[in-house]
Amino acid sequence: xxxxxxxxxxxxxxxxxxxxALIFGLLYAMPGDPLYRMLQDIPHLRxxxxxxxxxxxxxxxxxxxxxxxWLWQLLLLNxxxxxxxxxxxxxxxxxxxxxxxxxxxxxxxxxxxxxxxxGIFSAxxxxxxxDYLMTGMTFIAYSIPAFWLGxxxxxxxxxxxxxxxxxxxxxxxxxxxxxxxxxxxxxHLVLPVAVLAISEIIQVQRFMRSSMLxxxxxxxxxxxxxxxxxxxxxxxxxxxxxxxxxxxxxxxVTMPRVVGGSTVVETVFAYPGMGRLLxxxxxxxxxxxxxxxxxxxxxxxVAFNLLADIVYGWLDPRIRYQS
Amino acid sequence: xxxxxxxSKSRMxxxxxxxxxxxxLATVTATAGAAPWSSARIFAAQPARKRVVIHGERQVTSLxxxxxxxxxxxxxxxxxxxxxxxxxxxxxxxxxxxxxxxKRGTWKIDMQKKTMMTVYKLRPNLRWHDGKPYTSxxxxxGWQIAKHPEFPMPDRLVPDLISQIETPDDRxxxxxxxxxxxxxxxxxxxxxxxFPRHLLLDAFSAGDMxxxxxxxxxxxxxxxxxxxxVAEWDAGTRLELEAFNDFALGRPKIERMTYKTVEDTNTxxxxxxxxxxxxxxxxxxxxxxxxxxxxxWEKAGKGKVLISPASWTWLSLSRDNTIFSDxxxxxxxxxxxxxxxxxxxxxxxxxxxxxxPLSRVRKSYKKALAASTVYKYDPERAKILLAEAGWxxxxxxxxxxxxxxxxxxxxxxxxxxxxxxQAQAIIADYWKRxxxxxxxxxxxxxxxxxxxxxxxxxxxxxGSHNVTVEEWQERFHTKNIPTAENKYAPENVxxxxxxKKDAVLDELNSIVSPARSEQLQIEFCKMFSAxxxxxxxxxxxxxxxxxxxxxxxxxxxESGGQNSSSWNTHQWDKV
Numbered sequence: 001x002x003x004x005x006x007x008x009x010x011x012x013x014x015x016x017x018x019x020x021a022l023i024f025g026l027l028y029a030m031p032g033d034p035l036y037r038m039l040q041d042i043p044h045l046r047x048x049x050x051x052x053x054x055x056x057x058x059x060x061x062x063x064x065x066x067x068x069x070w071l072w073q074l075l076l077l078n079x080x081x082x083x084x085x086x087x088x089x090x091x092x093x094x095x096x097x098x099x100x101x102x103x104x105x106x107x108x109x110x111x112x113x114x115x116x117x118x119g120i121f122s123a124x125x126x127x128x129x130x131d132y133l134m135t136g137m138t139f140i141a142y143s144i145p146a147f148w149l150g151x152x153x154x155x156x157x158x159x160x161x162x163x164x165x166x167x168x169x170x171x172x173x174x175x176x177x178x179x180x181x182x183x184x185x186x187x188h189l190v191l192p193v194a195v196l197a198i199s200e201i202i203q204v205q206r207f208m209r210s211s212m213l214x215x216x217x218x219x220x221x222x223x224x225x226x227x228x229x230x231x232x233x234x235x236x237x238x239x240x241x242x243x244x245x246x247x248x249x250x251x252x253v254t255m256p257r258v259v260g261g262s263t264v265v266e267t268v269f270a271y272p273g274m275g276r277l278l279x280x281x282x283x284x285x286x287x288x289x290x291x292x293x294x295x296x297x298x299x300x301x302v303a304f305n306l307l308a309d310i311v312y313g314w315l316d317p318r319i320r321y322q323s
Numbered sequence: 324x325x326x327x328x329x330x331s332k333s334r335m336x337x338x339x340x341x342x343x344x345x346x347x348l349a350t351v352t353a354t355a356g357a358a359p360w361s362s363a364r365i366f367a368a369q370p371a372r373k374r375v376v377i378h379g380e381r382q383v384t385s386l387x388x389x390x391x392x393x394x395x396x397x398x399x400x401x402x403x404x405x406x407x408x409x410x411x412x413x414x415x416x417x418x419x420x421x422x423x424x425x426k427r428g429t430w431k432i433d434m435q436k437k438t439m440m441t442v443y444k445l446r447p448n449l450r451w452h453d454g455k456p457y458t459s460x461x462x463x464x465g466w467q468i469a470k471h472p473e474f475p476m477p478d479r480l481v482p483d484l485i486s487q488i489e490t491p492d493d494r495x496x497x498x499x500x501x502x503x504x505x506x507x508x509x510x511x512x513x514x515x516x517x518f519p520r521h522l523l524l525d526a527f528s529a530g531d532m533x534x535x536x537x538x539x540x541x542x543x544x545x546x547x548x549x550x551x552x553v554a555e556w557d558a559g560t561r562l563e564l565e566a567f568n569d570f571a572l573g574r575p576k577i578e579r580m581t582y583k584t585v586e587d588t589n590t591x592x593x594x595x596x597x598x599x600x601x602x603x604x605x606x607x608x609x610x611x612x613x614x615x616x617x618x619x620w621e622k623a624g625k626g627k628v629l630i631s632p633a634s635w636t637w638l639s640l641s642r643d644n645t646i647f648s649d650x651x652x653x654x655x656x657x658x659x660x661x662x663x664x665x666x667x668x669x670x671x672x673x674x675x676x677x678x679x680p681l682s683r684v685r686k687s688y689k690k691a692l693a694a695s696t697v698y699k700y701d702p703e704r705a706k707i708l709l710a711e712a713g714w715x716x717x718x719x720x721x722x723x724x725x726x727x728x729x730x731x732x733x734x735x736x737x738x739x740x741x742x743x744x745q746a747q748a749i750i751a752d753y754w755k756r757x758x759x760x761x762x763x764x765x766x767x768x769x770x771x772x773x774x775x776x777x778x779x780x781x782x783x784x785x786g787s788h789n790v791t792v793e794e795w796q797e798r799f800h801t802k803n804i805p806t807a808e809n810k811y812a813p814e815n816v817x818x819x820x821x822x823k824k825d826a827v828l829d830e831l832n833s834i835v836s837p838a839r840s841e842q843l844q845i846e847f848c849k850m851f852s853a854x855x856x857x858x859x860x861x862x863x864x865x866x867x868x869x870x871x872x873x874x875x876x877x878x879x880x881e882s883g884g885q886n887s888s889s890w891n892t893h894q895w896d897k898v
Contacts, residue, residue: 030769031769031770031773031775032769032770032772032773033769033772033773033774033777046480046812046813047809047810047812047813049477049478049479050810050812051810052472053475053477056473056475057475081537083390084382084384084390084391084559085384085385085390085542085558085559086384086385086389086390086536086537086538086541086542087537087539087542087543087558088537091558092558095557095558096558151589151590151593154590154593154597155593158593158594158597158599159593159596159597162597162598165597165599166590166593166594166597166599167583167585167590167594167599168560168561168583168585169561172374172376172563172579172581172583173374267586267587268587268589268590269590270560270583270584270585270586270587270590272557272558272560272561276560276586280382280559280586283769284382284384284391285769
């Protein structure tokens with residue numbers, strides 16, 4: 001196993017290099033002047049000012065030089081400064097990453113747990129009223145865009161009922177460090193977590209249902225029932241672990257979102273996370289920040305794919321990794 | 324006994340706490356760790372008697388000279404020698420005691436040598452936010468930063484016009500100019516401003532301008548001389564401000580301000596309806612949102628929706644397309660548009676049709692309008708003008724000329740601008756009625772500003788820009804026509820090339836009396852309406868939403884770098 005993991009880790013190096021070149025190339029090829037946002041409200045700008053700024057920011061270097069400079073800095077774990085904020089890139093990314101992790105981990109934990117439970121319920125009570133209801137609700141939820149759902153929740157819970165804040169991370173009038181501040185912070189999380197959790201539920205619930213249905217028809221479960229085990233033991237102890245295997249793949253695929261955040265949800269709720277940071281940095285042509293964020297997401301994708309492969313081995317004893 | 328066994332079962336081996344206790348403890352610790360607490364926040368968010376929450380669409384990136392900066396933010400935390408009232412457009416001394424004047428001998432002009440000297444006297448006992456004295460040396464230092472060739476200051480027009488600064492004492496600033504500049508008597512922070520030498524001199528002297536430009540001073544640790552000091556800066560998403568006791572024009576009445584960046588206009592609308600925002604800055608609530616607020620919120624007495632015609636929307640016909648080179652064609656195309664009906668449709672009763680690139684608050688406006696040609700909706704006149712220019716209806720109804728050219732062209736607007744897209748659809752329909760065919764091809768802002776498209780288009784384009792007279796030179800002077808040589812950077816996008824108009828602009832940009840300036844403005848507008856380099860459409864309304872109880876807010880009447888609604892935050896009050 002150790003040899004297998006080492007080999008996979010070594011394979012990641014060229015893969016990440018290719019990804020970094022692709023990301024750099026795509027962002028570089030994106031239309032638009034990198035200085036545009038900075039200069040858009042300055043009518044006095046002279047052509048010589050424009051040239052001077054391009055040179056100062058290194059935009060007149062050949063593309064490979066710009067790539068190499070960026071990659072070298074990234075390898076040194078010092079990707080430089082954000083051009084929008086004039087701050088070290090990681091100083092901008094870390095707070096956003098922390099906020100996103102809190103938001104998405106909560107949403108994933110709540111959403112996936114509910115989805116797995118609902119999936120099991122739908123499978124065990126196949127073709128029941130509850131199963132139909134669940135299926136119907138899932139399809140309705142699936143067709144609702146996140147930004148619309150977010151706005152509707154804001155209108156109901158913030159504007160009409162006044163229970164929850166519309167946006168942000170905390171209320172300015174609350175004294176930090178108090179319990180009131182914690183409650184205020186949790187209140188700010190409720191709506192964005194709810195929107196993300198609903199999208200997690202609709203993604204996983206259907207997979208869990210079909211996976212569980214397939215497992216429930218297996219002979220070894222008939223044997224378990226014949227031995228006199230209760231249905232709860234059959235489902236919980238013998239069926240669940242095997243039914244989870246395909247679901248793990250789905251979860252592993254969605255995990256990069258935990259790090260990357262959700263641009264739409266974070267923008268609607270003005271939540272200062274990675275998704276919003278990626279959006280604003282792309283729109284602001286703050287390439288160094290955008291590329292670093294995308295690289296972090298890319299690393300997460302490959303890391304979680306590796307992790308999923310390892311988890312398969314643990315969940316399914318039939319899978320063995322050969323060195 | 325059984326209970327005890329259960330308890331010991333749930334206890335982790337070798338542990339003194341049960342699993343349940345562990346989970347509880349871990350949850351509490353995680354919550355405490357994750358909650359946004361910090362010592363800085365404790366300082367920043369003390370409950371205040373008077374606090375204002377401002378929602379804005381633009382992120383607070385830089386409060387200094389460089390990077391992308393927003394005047395509304397900078398006005399709150401810093402001040403210049405002079406400020407500008409965005410309603411009357413009057414220049415008012417802020418950190419300076421008074422404006423330099425020729426009469427008092429504090430503004431000397433040598434018209435022959437084209438040089439000047441202005442003397443500014445600082446108000447007594449000025450202080451920086453950190454309590455250190457604010458002196459004339461700090462102003463000179465600010466100019467040195469702006470002039471440094473490696474400092475990424477985008478606009479160096481004014482710093483380059485200054486040849487020397489003398490500081491005979493801590494309160495006197497003597498500025499020597501190497502050219503005539505009509506704003507020399509009113510230097511605002513957007514031109515040149517002071518920076519605290521005691522904080523920045525060492526870093527500046529070290530010579531590494533890249534490191535200097537990236538100092539946390541420029542946003543996180545900003546120290547200015549404005550009405551509010553920065554208590555906390557959250558990577559652009561939130562700015563926490565605290566009233567500055569020693570502000571030159573008196574302590575602000577509101578003790579704390581929170582500026583929150585919320586990009587989504589619908590979320591901002593919801594925040595107003597939910598009572599969370601005291602003030603929504605410009606562009607933060609859309610025009611449609613403003614109409615909803617007028618109906619549901621203003622009528623209920625919860626606040627005011629202020630709409631001011633701040634910027635100018637025009638339709639420009641490509642300077643490179645020969646079918647537009649005949650002025651009769653341009654006039655016909657304007658006559659064919661019922662702008663009153665269009666504006667009524669888009670802006671629901673807000674009367675914002677414009678005929679000139681001049682704000683209605685300017686003294687010269689009425690006379691300029693009277694002297695200019697106004698193009699009323701008259702499709703028949705449009706057809707006659709087109710026929711005179713040699714355009715006749717072809718077999719498919721589209722106009723053609725003797726060369727066989729068809730009156731068919733591409734029509735572009737910025738894809739994100741809803742009001743422009745609406746105007747485009749209406750105008751395309753009006754033009755179709757007189758035999759002009761357009762092919763709509765809209766692009767996002769970043770694509771329009773790419774190297775391939777910046778400041779040029781093959782057919783028609785609807786754009787907006789500041790309407791200020793002070794920017795006419797950049798917008799209309801022949802020397803500012805975008806070309807491949809100047810990388811299409813200058814802003815005379817219409818390509819208006821006329822030496823008489825240039826002479827008017829040059830004189831207007833030199834030192835002239837207010838009366839002469841008014842005459843020149845009228846003359847320019849007359850020329851503009853005759854030549855029609857742009858087809859004037861409307862003034863773009865700017866929306867400001869103010870919650871009941873918040874007083875002193877003055878919506879700006881002209882857009883432009885020197886006009887901001889936050890120019891007088893020290894006078895705002897909350898009752």
